[in-house]
Amino acid sequence: MKIKIILISFAVLLVAACRPSSKRTSEPETLVTNASAAGLGIELSLTKGKEFNHPLVAIWLETPSGQYIQTLYVSQSIATGFFAHADNTGERWKPGSRRRPAALPYWSHKRNVKEADGLYVPTPATAMPDAYTGPTPLKSFVLKSKSDSMLINEFVVVLEINQCFDFNRTWTTTRFPDDYQYATSGQPSLIYSSGTINPSKLESEYNLRLIGHGNPSGTDGNLFPDISGFTSALEIVGEAKVKVIL
Numbered sequence: 193m194k195i196k197i198i199l200i201s202f203a204v205l206l207v208a209a210c211r212p213s214s215k216r217t218s219e220p221e222t223l224v225t226n227a228s229a230a231g232l233g234i235e236l237s238l239t240k241g242k243e244f245n246h247p248l249v250a251i252w253l254e255t256p257s258g259q260y261i262q263t264l265y266v267s268q269s270i271a272t273g274f275f276a277h278a279d280n281t282g283e284r285w286k287p288g289s290r291r292r293p294a295a296l297p298y299w300s301h302k303r304n305v306k307e308a309d310g311l312y313v314p315t316p317a318t319a320m321p322d323a324y325t326g327p328t329p330l331k332s333f334v335l336k337s338k339s340d341s342m343l344i345n346e347f348v349v350v351l352e353i354n355q356c357f358d359f360n361r362t363w364t365t366t367r368f369p370d371d372y373q374y375a376t377s378g379q380p381s382l383i384y385s386s387g388t389i390n391p392s393k394l395e396s397e398y399n400l401r402l403i404g405h406g407n408p409s410g411t412d413g414n415l416f417p418d419i420s421g422f423t424s425a426l427e428i429v430g431e432a433k434v435k436v437i438l
Contacts, residue, residue: 220332225265226323231339232391233437234264236349236400240332243355243427248292248328250299250352251335253343256388260302261347263324264337270296271325273315289316292356293410294373298383299352301413312413332430346390349434351400354381355425362421363408373409379425381406383415386434400432 220237236251248270253261269275275290293300293311300312307315314320359365359378368374384400404417419426 218332220334221329223265223326223329223333223335225326225335225337226340227336227338228323229338229340231341232343234335234337234339234349235435235437236264236335236337236351236432237434238329238333238335238351238432239430241427241430243424244331244429245355246328246330247353247355247428248295250296251337252299252302252350253339253347254302254350256346256348258302260304261343262340263299263303263320264339264349265335266296266299266320266325267328268325269328270300271314271320273313273319291315292373292376294377294380294406294408295354295356295410296352296381296406297410298381298406298413298415299350300410302350311410313410343391346388348388349386349398349400351384351429351432352381352406353384353428354406355379355428358425360421360423360425362423368409371409373411377408379405379422380408380416382419382422382425382428384429384432389434389436391436391438394436394438397433397435400434402426402429 248267250263250266250270252263255261270292273289273291291311291313293313303312306312307318354377356376357378363379382405383403385403386398386400389398402419404415405419405422407414
C-alpha cells in the first residue's frame with residue numbers, strides 16, 4: 193500500500209512539474225528583425241486583446257507628415273505572398289500564392305511598391321527581404337528591431353493589424369457582395385500610431401493609440417478616422433507601447 197501511495201504521489205508531482213506554469217505561458221513571444229542594422233533600437237510590445245487570433249501585422253516608421261521611412265516588421269505571409277491557407281476550393285485549405293490587398297492596405301500603399309498586376313502587396317517573386325519579416329504572432333509579443341540608419345529627425349511608429357473573416361453586423365458578408373477582396377476580410381484593418389518621437393528628447397515609452405482604419409477592399413491607402421461599427425476588431429489589441437533605444 194505504501195509503495196502504491198508513493199507511486200501515485202510521484203506521478204502527481206511529475207505531471208505538475210511537466211505542466212507549463214501560467215507565468216511561462218503568459219510571457220510574450222519575441223520577434224527580432226533587422227538586427228544587424230546600425231540605427232536606433234525600436235522595441236514595440238503588444239498585449240493581445242480577447243479577440244486576438246492569428247492577426248496579420250505591419251509595423252513601420254514614417255515622418256510626422258506621413259511620409260514612409262521603412263518597414264520594421266510585416267507578417268511573413270503578406271511579405272512573401274504565400275499563405276498557409278490560400279486555396280479553399282477543395283475539402284481543406286491548401287497553402288499557396290495569394291494576393292490579399294485588403295489585409296494591410298495602409299502599410300502597402302505607404303510602402304508604394306506597385307506590382308505588375310497593379311496591386312501593392314508583394315508576390316512570391318518580389319518577396320520582401322527576410323530581415324523585415326517574421327511569423328504571424330500567436331500571442332502577445334515584443335518586437336525588437338532597428339532602423340536601417342540613425343534617425344536624427346522626428347519620426348512616428350505605426351502599427352496596422354487585421355484578422356481575416358472578421359465580420360459583424362456592420363461589416364457583413366453581404367455588404368460588398370461583388371468584392372472578392374472584401375469577402376475574405378470583414379472589419380477592415382485598424383491603424384495605431386505612437387505620435388511624434390523626437391530622438392533628441394526621448395520619453396521612457398510611447399503608447400500607441402488607435403487613429404482609424406484602412407480601406408475595406410485595399411483599393412487605396414487612405415486613413416478613415418471613423419471607427420463606428422467596429423466591434424470585435426477593437427479587441428484584437430489590448431495595449432501597444434514602443435520604446436526607443438539609443
